[in-house]
Amino acid sequence: MSKEKIQICPEFYDIMPPEYRDLVEQATYGKEGRGWKDIGQSKELIESHSLCAGCPESMAFRYILASLPNPEDTVMVGSTGCTSLVFPMVAVHNIHSLFGNQNAVASGLKRALSVRFPGRIKDVVVLAGDGATVDIGLDMTLQAWFRQEKFTTICFDNELYANTGGQESGLMRKGFVAKMAPVGKTFDKVRLPEIARESGCAYVVNCTVSKPNLVEKVIRNAVLIAREIGPTYLQLYTPCILEIGKNSMEGLQEMRDSEKPGERFRYYEYVTDSAKQFLADLEAKDKQTAATAIEA
């Protein structure tokens, strides 16, 4: 695996924006053990992305992109929302799907890739907002899990429809008043992680993106388990600072506050027995590889 797969076509090299050239040349493709610590020297997301200044989604994007175990052979599937503004600026293959259809598109894509590239590992990762995952796309989300489609679904949960100005979503917390939901949410946040567990996901995590090493771990686990065992689901709190009235420096603290014991985003993890065994085998293999490297 190497950067060869994402080289810019020589005929177009001169006219590509310098930021894009940099993106392709500085990505950490082909590097064993890549992770969030590479972010200072590598580039998987153009800095001039179109999210609001300080939006935690940009942080989450960078951690995720840096942590994908197989970026050259990964295709991400996005959906309409703030996240879809970012996809044109990332150095990983991606497809934009009609709002809510992302898990149906990913199902077909994953199957088509296994036919088109037999014997080669191809990972598919859905990344969509809570409106796309839980409201308009809930049918597609659940049906992909029921069918045991082998890909990862990541929901950037900002607890509302941010991109259209702040409407209520199923993941909005009770009582919250948004700019375009003035009455306030009258019922509790839908417990999608629980539904994911009951719908056959092999690995489910609910957390914030405040800790890069944690994001790296859960991304790696989710992608590798989806590849070998079955569907995986990550619900990551990426607060819409604009809607909750925070400034661009306050997103991190908001996440830290929301992950305290008893809060909405305290760490939750569910792992099936077969996925646990898979992770234990993987860890043993990693230790063995490290020990062999030291000996050599």
Ligand SMILES: Cc1ncc(C[n+]2csc(CCOP(=O)(O)OP(=O)(O)O)c2C)c(N)n1
């Ligand atoms: C089929 C369709 N329905 C509705 C819309 C309008 N729309 C665009 S973004 C959006 C909300 C996105 O909310 P969410 O998925 O939570 O993402 P966020 O913007 O919060 O990151 C809606 C309803 C659309 N573009 N396409």
Ligand code: SF4
């Ligand atoms: S509207 Fe909210 S979620 Fe969207 S980019 Fe701005 S701060 Fe982020």
Ligand SMILES: [Mg+2]
């Ligand atoms: Mg949202």
